[in-house]
Amino acid sequence: MDLQLSDRVALVVGGKGYIGAAVVDRLRAEGAAVVVASRSASEDEEVATSSVAMDTADQASVDAGVARVLAEHGRIDVLVVTAAPSARTLDPAKSSDPDQVAQAIDGKALGFLRVANAVLPAQRDAGFGRVVVVSGQNAYLSGNITASLRNTAVSVIAKNLADEVAGSGVTVNVVNPGTVTDEPSAEVQRGAGGESSPTQIADLVAFLSSPLSAVSGESISIAHRVLGSVVI
Numbered sequence: 020m021d022l023q024l025s026d027r028v029a030l031v032v033g034g035k036g037y038i039g040a041a042v043v044d045r046l047r048a049e050g051a052a053v054v055v056a057s058r059s060a061s062e063d064e065e066v067a068t069s070s071v072a073m074d075t076a077d078q079a080s081v082d083a084g085v086a087r088v089l090a091e092h093g094r095i096d097v098l099v100v101t102a103a104p105s106a107r108t109l110d111p112a113k114s115s116d117p118d119q120v121a122q123a124i125d126g127k128a129l130g131f132l133r134v135a136n137a138v139l140p141a142q143r144d145a146g147f148g149r150v151v152v153v154s155g156q157n158a159y160l161s162g163n164i165t166a167s168l169r170n171t172a173v174s175v176i177a178k179n180l181a182d183e184v185a186g187s188g189v190t191v192n193v194v195n196p197g198t199v200t201d202e203p204s205a206e207v208q209r210g211a212g213g214e215s216s217p218t219q220i221a222d223l224v225a226f227l228s229s230p231l232s233a234v235s236g237e238s239i240s241i242a243h244r245v246l247g248s249v250v251i
Contacts, residue, residue, distance in 0.1 A: 028094055029052065030088055032073060032100045036101055039055075056102075072084060075130030085134070095141060098135065098148070099228065102130060114163040119165050127154070128169055149228045153224070158238070190232065194239055196220055197213050203215050210245065215241045
């Protein structure tokens with residue numbers, strides 16, 4: 020299937036990461052011009068490759084990075100945000116600690132919001148845009164306030180943004196993986212989500228990034244959604 024992404028400009032925030040790198044490869048395979056945003060991009064990389072420095076915790080850094088992409092490419096058709104501190108960086112012993120909760124929400128949900136706010140005006144003006152953020156199935160689970168809230172906040176922000184741009188030609192969606200691994204198991208444990216690979220996630224992101232996708236305002240689980248959980 021031709022996803023009609025040839026020559027589209029895509030900004031992948033966190034494009035050097037485990038999932039982000041797979042998304043970059045998939046979008047490039049579809050013919051998109053992909054710009055990789057990361058905190059570690061050096062000035063040499065920015066000049067020599069399609070990379071831009073961006074710290075999603077810093078609005079000035081986000082604004083400067085987005086402005087650079089718009090100046091060089093004229094538009095950002097697709098925004099994919101995979102950047103967030105790993106769940107492994109969260110201290111389970113502090114799952115209900117307000118400081119850790121606040122830092123986690125800022126690092127993931129508000130980081131996404133900063134980038135989306137910087138990109139969406141140009142997409143609305145163009146009458147086309149696709150925004151996809153990768154979050155996680157911890158949004159559906161209790162037991163760890165930090166993990167639950169930072170992922171739930173992503174979904175709430177994305178739905179509000181999707182509603183704000185409804186009818187403009189711009190869509191906003193969330194992709195929620197469970198455990199991500201190179202070799203996902205077909206088995207699903209009760210109380211857990213199914214496993215998926217970066218490549219499988221990238222395939223879904225690519226479709227949601229396509230002009231063929233009319234989906235907006237959705238939080239979509241990849242692989243099996245939490246076994247034994249019903250949400251209506």
